[in-house]
Amino acid sequence: MKKFTIKDIAKIAGVHPSTVSRSLNNNPVIPEKTRKKIQDIAKKLNFEFNSSARNLSLNKTDNIGLIISNGFDNDSTMPFVNIILEKTRKILSKNSLDTIVEFSKNIYTNESNIQKMVASKKVDGFLILDSNFSKKEFNLLKKNKIPFEIMHFKPNFEDSENYGYTATDHFEGGLxxxxxxxENGFTNIFTITAIQNDTSFNEFTLRTAGYRYALSKNQIEINENNILYSNISYEDTYKIIKNNIHIFKKGDAIFAQTDIIAFAVINAFRNHNIDVPNDISVVGYDDIDMARYFYPALTTIMQPLDELIEKSCYNLVKKIKNVTFKDNYKILIKPKLIIRDSVLIKH
Structure with missing residues (x-):
């Protein structure tokens, strides 16, 4: 009796062998009607499906590398990173894909973990959450025809404008x-952003540009002393407020460019008997879960992470299925203002 293969089933069904293997694996990427048709053919042929053999024959691992910027390796950014990890894993699991998480660089050798994972053939594709993703790594993935999706960050390398990414519109968020x-009558507005030479976080440059544009558009003079730079940790921000309390007393509002920064600002003010929002108003950025439970509940800019991650994962899955993308596509997702109690509404 002839022993049938995935290629035989693919020929009978009129589909690509990868569609057969995914159908036999019940991958929801394949429409249910197609899956059932292929599974029925396999059953009639008494085909025994071996997923390990399938992966070897198709050079597939069913693993996705999620590459996280080393700049996220601190307590202040972990709430944001944990949301990314949780949502990414859920979406990829629905597509029968597992997630391998690595920082972009080995913390001891500074070697690229992308290069390492490519060399070891551990993954079928990459989700890259790193603005310092290099041209060298980009070319490596292109050369090896490994699908990847740049998410959250606009890439930093020279001529990166010619390459695609999916991100929140951080300029719009700052604006x-x-x-x-x-609009609520505040004119002496401070902002606290990331240290300028830290290219790990180029979204802060965009948020600050949005802040500047809003002031300029409303004929409010931009005071460079009102832009303060932090390593975006709670501790550093608290120290900045404490050491400059006399300056902040002259202001009427602060745009804190992460929710963690906003929490530090509010607590530092509280310890100096400055009331938020009655004495000074505060807007955060991210809308992490704690924002709604903090006192006062934080008015903030919500990053639409569900939409961001869904689109990024969907794009990557399509690329793995050999759907062609233009190199220079850009998907910018608009953030949303969440109004709570930390801003004094004047009208």
Whole structure:
């Protein structure tokens, strides 16, 4: 009796062998009607499906590498990273894909973990959450025809404008936060952002640009002393407020460019008997879970992470299925203003 193969089933069904293997694996990426048709053919042929053999023959691992910027390796950014990890794993699991998480660089040798994973053939593709993703790594993935999706960050390397990514519109987020404060009558608005030479977090440059544009558009003079730079940790921000309390007393509002920064600002003010929002108003950025439970509940800019992650994962899955993308596509997702109690509404 002839022993049938995945290629035989693919020929009978008129589909690619990868569609057969995914159908036999009940992968929801394949439409149910197609899956059932292929499974019925396999059953009639008494085909025994071996997923390990399938992966070897198709050079597939069913693993996705999630590459996280080393800049996220601190307590202040972990709430944000944990949300990314949880949501990414759920979406990829629905597509029968597992997630291998690595920082972009080995913390001891500084070697690229992307290069390491490519060399060891551990993954079928990459989700890259790192603005320092290099041209060298980009070319390596292109050369080896490994699908990848750049998410959350706009890449930093030279001529990166010619390459695609999926991200929140951080300029719009900074503009939205500052406009909301201006609309409520605030004019002496501070912002706390990331240290300028830290290219790990280029979304802060965009948020600050949005802040500047809102002031300029409303004919409010931009005071460079109102832009303060932190390593975006709670501790550093608290120290900045404490050491400059006399300066902040002259302001009427603060755009804190993460929720963690906003929590540090509010607590530092509280310890100096400055009331939020009655004495000074505060807007955060991210809308992490704690924002709604903090006192006062934080007005903030919500990053639409569900949409961001869904689109990034969906794009990567399509690329793995050999769907062609233009190199220079850009998907910018608009953030949303969440109004709570940390801003004094004046009208």
């Amino acid at each position: 939205m936060a500052t406009n909301f404060l201006i």
